[in-house]
Amino acid sequence: MTPPPMPVDTSILPDLKADLAAKPRELFINGEFVPAKSGETFDVIDPATGQVFAQAASGGAEDVDLAVQAARKCFDSGAWSAMPPAQRARIMMKLAELIEANASRIALTETLDNGMPLMMGYFGAVMAASETLRYNAGWCTKIGGETFTPSHPGEWHGFTQREPVGVVGGIVPWNFPFVMGVAKMAQALAAGCTIVLKPAEQTPLSTVILGELIAEAGFPEGTVNIVTGFGATAGAALVEHEQVDKISFTGSTVTGKQIVKACTGNLKRVTLELGGKSPVIIFDDANLAKAIPAAAMGIFGNAGQVCAAGSRLFVHEKVRDQVLEGVTAMAKGLKVGSGLDPASQMGPLVSDAQFARVTGYIESALSEGAKVHVGGEKASVEGSEGGYFIQPTVLTDTVAGMKAVEEEIFGPVLATMTFGDDDLETIAAAANNTQYGLNASVFTQDITRGLKMAKRIKSGMVNINGAGGGPDPAMPLGGFKQSGWGRENGRAGVEAFTEVKSVTVNLG
Ligand code: ADP
Numbered sequence: 001m002t003p004p005p006m007p008v009d010t011s012i013l014p015d016l017k018a019d020l021a022a023k024p025r026e027l028f029i030n031g032e033f034v035p036a037k038s039g040e041t042f043d044v045i046d047p048a049t050g051q052v053f054a055q056a057a058s059g060g061a062e063d064v065d066l067a068v069q070a071a072r073k074c075f076d077s078g079a080w081s082a083m084p085p086a087q088r089a090r091i092m093m094k095l096a097e098l099i100e101a102n103a104s105r106i107a108l109t110e111t112l113d114n115g116m117p118l119m120m121g122y123f124g125a126v127m128a129a130s131e132t133l134r135y136n137a138g139w140c141t142k143i144g145g146e147t148f149t150p151s152h153p154g155e156w157h158g159f160t161q162r163e164p165v166g167v168v169g170g171i172v173p174w175n176f177p178f179v180m181g182v183a184k185m186a187q188a189l190a191a192g193c194t195i196v197l198k199p200a201e202q203t204p205l206s207t208v209i210l211g212e213l214i215a216e217a218g219f220p221e222g223t224v225n226i227v228t229g230f231g232a233t234a235g236a237a238l239v240e241h242e243q244v245d246k247i248s249f250t251g252s253t254v255t256g257k258q259i260v261k262a263c264t265g266n267l268k269r270v271t272l273e274l275g276g277k278s279p280v281i282i283f284d285d286a287n288l289a290k291a292i293p294a295a296a297m298g299i300f301g302n303a304g305q306v307c308a309a310g311s312r313l314f315v316h317e318k319v320r321d322q323v324l325e326g327v328t329a330m331a332k333g334l335k336v337g338s339g340l341d342p343a344s345q346m347g348p349l350v351s352d353a354q355f356a357r358v359t360g361y362i363e364s365a366l367s368e369g370a371k372v373h374v375g376g377e378k379a380s381v382e383g384s385e386g387g388y389f390i391q392p393t394v395l396t397d398t399v400a401g402m403k404a405v406e407e408e409i410f411g412p413v414l415a416t417m418t419f420g421d422d423d424l425e426t427i428a429a430a431a432n433n434t435q436y437g438l439n440a441s442v443f444t445q446d447i448t449r450g451l452k453m454a455k456r457i458k459s460g461m462v463n464i465n466g467a468g469g470g471p472d473p474a475m476p477l478g479g480f481k482q483s484g485w486g487r488e489n490g491r492a493g494v495e496a497f498t499e500v501k502s503v504t505v506n507l508g
């Protein structure tokens with residue numbers, strides 16, 4: 001099969017790199033690009049080389065305060081929140097167009113910064129972001145309430161209306177920097193909120209481009225503000241700020257818990273999209289030609305740096321050898337390399353810290369008695385010796401209780417378990433034996449069995465005969481248990497940026 005033509009114009013890369021090297025990226029506050037008040041910047045590293053290739057402003061508490069004030073002023077003035085919904089939708093649609101018009105620059109920046117293959121930068125960053133903007137633009141004109149007949153004495157009319165929650169702090173992780181920031185922003189904007197976005201310190205650059213496009217799209221000043229910087233400084237200042245009404249966070253469960261504590265000061269609304277340790281269950285009647293690649297890419301895609309990654313494989317013992325052989329063949333066949341190389345199917349891990357974390361989990365699994373079936377080592381990539389590449393890895397002899405089975409690794413490391421009997425309760429109990437509950441996949445030709453499993457699995461998302469596939473802006477995304485609070489996407493996602501007001505009218 002010939003791959004589709006590369007939709008990204010890579011000829012702009014030398015100019016893009018020169019421009020990134022020439023000047024630090026700035027904060028976007030109240031419609032203007034400004035340096036951090038401290039004048040400080042931080043290094044931005046290309047994970048495919050380990051080299052610094054850009055600098056970004058290191059926002060601190062003072063900068064966050066200015067950004068929040070801008071968002072507050074814009075919100076309170078009604079410049080965005082009281083704008084006719086159809087007009088808000090138009091501006092959001094315009095931003096979607098601008099994103100697509102700048103597709104090559106955004107995709108290349110995402111790949112340089114995060115390491116993801118360029119095709120993923122294009123489809124997973126640019127196109128997914130413009131689609132989520134268009135989807136959420138549609139909600140501007142559709143958010144509404146309900147009507148009631150209160151049971152009070154006399155004649156009454158009651159209704160609810162949904163109002164924007166106010167100023168939002170959006171804290172974004174490094175695994176899909178552009179689309180995650182855009183998705184949070186799009187839902188907040190559809191609800192009528194204003195926002196301060198803080199991208200992750202590992203991957204600030206594509207969000208800065210978003211700021212440029214926002215300036216062009218026609219949003220009132222202060223609607224969207226972007227503060228690049230570290231979690232412990234910029235992030236902490238945002239979650240503690242008294243003028244922020246809601247935090248929408250995506251990241252690790254550990255940080256999510258810290259954020260909940262920090263939000264108690266003014267009882268901010270909080271939604272959390274956190275970690276996972278998602279099961280992939282393959283029954284002996286599954287269509288293995290589909291199940292095997294889906295299971296493999298469900299953990300190797302984006303080098304496993306995906307919250308919904310299927311990291312625990314449960315396979316029926318009758319098909320265990322065949323599945324293991326198939327996933328192993330895919331692991332060996334995957335081309336690991338720089339995301340800029342069009343042949344690459346898996347890029348590097350995002351940072352040296354993430355590389356140390358993933359290899360640490362592999363070592364701990366071995367010390368607890370697991371075996372490496374394939375992979376397990378640093379991947380050597382010619383011309384990219386300083387990069388954070390790791391081989392796609394499959395572990396066997398993994399059992400419940402091992403760290404690599406219990407904890408989220410966030411790398412291309414699959415733990416494999418088998419089951420022998422067909423008792424769905426037993427299989428579901430094993431799949432549910434985790435603190436997380438984000439995603440799950442079930443492969444079986446028996447749709448009744450698939451649906452029964454979907455009922456028994458405690459997770460916010462279940463895929464039958466498919467893994468991953470990427471989030472759909474229309475379908476709620478989020479987790480049970482310690483995978484989070486609330487949902488993003490769909491109606492639920494937009495409503496999470498609103499307050500409900502009950503209005504009662506005495507008609508007597
Ligand atoms: P990782 O541990 O892989 O860096 P995190 O969940 O800590 O993942 O990071 C996700 C996002 O949360 C990043 O934007 C990061 O800067 C931010 N962050 C980290 N710590 C805090 C904190 N204490 N308060 C607010 N934001 C934080």
Ligand code: MG
Pocket residue numbers: 044045046047112113114202203350
């Ligand atoms: Mg980087």
